[in-house]
Amino acid sequence: MPLSLAYSADFPSFADTVFILPAGTLELPISAAADLPQPIRQYVSDQLAAGEKLICVNQYTHHHYYVVAEEKKTADLQAESLRRAGHKLHAQLKADKVPELFINDLTPNGALALAEGIALTAYQFEGYKTDEKSKKQPDLQLLTLVGPELSTEKVQELNGVLQGVYLARNLVNMPYSHLNATQLANQIEAAGAEAGFNTEILDFVRIEALRMGGLLAVNQGSPEPPTFTIMEYKPEGATNAKPYVLVGKGVVFDTGGLSLKPTPNSMDLMKCDMAGAAVVTGVLTALAKNKVPLHVIGLVPATDNRPGGPALAPSDVITMYSGLTVEVLNTDAEGRLILADALAFAKKYDPELVLDYATLTGSAARAIGIEGIVCMGTADEQVLTELKQAGNRTHERLVEFPLWDEYADHIKSSVADITNLGKAEAGAISAGKFLERFIEGYPWVHFDIAGPAFLTAPDSYRGKGGTGTAVRLTYDFLKRKA
Template identity: 85%
Template sequence: MPLSLAYATDFPSFADTVFILPAGTTELPISAAADLPEAARQYVAAQLAAGEKLFGINQYSHRHYYVVAEPKKTADLSAEALRKAGHQLHARLKSDKVPELFVHDLTGTGALPLAEGIALTAYQFEGYKTDEKSKKAPDLQLLTLVSAELTAEQVQELDNVLHGVYLARDLVNMPYSHLNATQLAQRFEEVGDAAGFHVEVLDLVRIEALRMGGLLAVNQGSPEPPTFTIMEYKPEGATNARPIVLVGKGVVFDTGGLSLKPTPNSMDLMKCDMAGSAVVVGVLSALAKNRVPLHVIGLVPATDNRPGGPALAPGDVITMYSGLTVEVMNTDAEGRLILADALAFAKKYDPELVLDYATLTGSAVRAIGVEGIVCMGTAEEETLSALKRAGHATHERLVEFPLWDEYADHIKSAIADISNLGKAEAGAISAGKFLERFTEGYPWVHFDIAGPAFLTAPDSYRGKGGTGAAVRLTYEFLKNRV
């Protein structure tokens, strides 16, 4: 079972407790030392004098841990330091086999970010092991936050957001053998039932009737049918008259098609190519559970990309849902083809804003690494600024790339309206420029999450494998629009 958060107004005696102390603390306040013998108080004072930021005391019946908040340039960076402290603390909690931890905040602002760091570090993918010894559940199951500045509602809100991240991570970590396009849509239906939003799944026949040429073309080489899932959260009292639409790339496995990817070091990671769709359902789950009064629609075109049978071939020309024709110069540039159909489909909702998420280009990773998310779009500066603020608040930071008119030359075709492949330079931008052609009539922002969505080495509380990147960012942005 994943770790959960709870709220309390006080913590019991003899409970495993972490105290978050203000920066510069040299002497323990009585609330953090009430049950400490004199020798233990002297030890804590010595640790504080030595500048230690994380230490603990084993009192045999229970343990005390101490985290000293670090002053940073901004409040956002201070919160991030506490998330990372939570990651470090988790290693001690795991070693000590602590089942429940009380988080007693003496700073006024530290409980939520520290708990976030602990909880995100505590995530583990259950996987498919059958050996009972290797299936052992983690000891830590519950974090109880104690702070006069918090409410039970705030703690529950964070818990629901974190479970949205867990959901996204689980989906990204699942292999294609257990998550084809049909199974992905079924998971969406299960999440919708549990969280409280409507899910409609379009099958191959309905996708063909809609003439979604991009999705159908990518699916041509697969023995499995595609799906197109529409998820709608429309609460009573929604503050937006027109919906916000989230679009997620759902390529459940990407071989590159006939433009085959190299392996190893590339294709073996391609179960993560549906991370954009995981963002969409993770955000919708958090919004619905927290009853955020916004009308939000999620669209996920899903398929695998295979080189079998009548697979799409380089040089083919296809007609998209929008009516535009595309010369397919590389079948490994498939994500933009299925996204383009969904972006054109989004117009029918007359949206006030459309956001799309995709592990789209290696170019984005080469440009900024795994430390941030590339974004670009046509939304007004106020929206982009709000997104960047949300990115700093959650430390899922955004780097905005330009969409200058000149980049349209990168995707010109001699025989079709556009090509699906740009030049060697500015690959993330030419992919964005391609998508822009299908977003007429509404403001739009594209997020290329290829870097942070799946990590091959552990990185603090983001862990290894699927990270759920952009779930917390998007929830923070949407919540602030209410």
């Protein structure tokens, strides 16, 4: 069972409780020490005076924890420090086998960030273990938030966002043996039925009838058919006349095709190559669960990329859904081919804005590592500024790359309209420049999440494996548009 969140106007005596103390606190406030004997109060005050940021007191019947908020340059960084404090606190909660924790916020607004850090740390992929001993459920099941700035609505909104992140992480962590293109579409359909958005799944016949040449070409070497999933969340009272469209790359496993990837340390991680699709599904789930009054559409082209049978070959020329021809120089640059079909398809909705998400290039990961997301696009500065602000608030930070006209030279072809591979330099940008050729009549932003989408080692509350990165960022951006 995933961790749940609740709100309460007060907290009971003798409950496992964490108190969030303001930055610079040197002495324990009376409100955080009502049931502590004087020697223990003095101990906590001494620890505060010594600069400790996490203090634990075992009262045997219950525990008290004290987290001191840190002074940071911005409110966004203060919130991030509390998320990270939540990660550290979770380790102690796990050791103490705490089933329910009350979070009593004595700062202006810290409980949500601390709870977010605890909850994201508490995530675990249930996987496919059959040994009952290894399937033990975690002790911590409920976080109850207390504070004058809180409400049931605020706490449940965070809970809805966390459910979206959990879902995205689960999808990324599922192996190809349990998540081919058809199974991904079915998972999305189930998520929609549970959260409250509609789903339509286009099968091979309909994809072929639409002449989605990019998706069909990447799928040529696979024994499994492709899918194209359309999600739509359109609540009554939606405030936008034109929909926001989210597009997610759904390569459920990427061998590189005939341009075969090396293994280990490359191909063995490629179950995560559908992380863009997971982002879109997670965002639609969070929006629907929280009943955000916004019309949003999600598009997920999905296939695996295999070298079998009549697989796409380097130097092949294919015709895309838009009608453009592409010379395929490398079959491992396949994500942009399926995204391009979906981006061209998005035009039919006359969208307000299109956002796409993809683990697209190693170039993006090499440029900024796992610490941020590369973005670029044709949307105006106001949109990009709002996205960057959302990224700062959620600490899913954006680094904007240029799409200067000169980069179009990187994808020139002598036999087709464009190639699917640029130069060795600026690889993330030439991939974005490729996608730009399929944008028509709407503003667009591309997010290359190759760095942070899947981590090979634990990183604070993001954990190891699928992170669900960009779900919180996108939700934060969109909810402010409602």
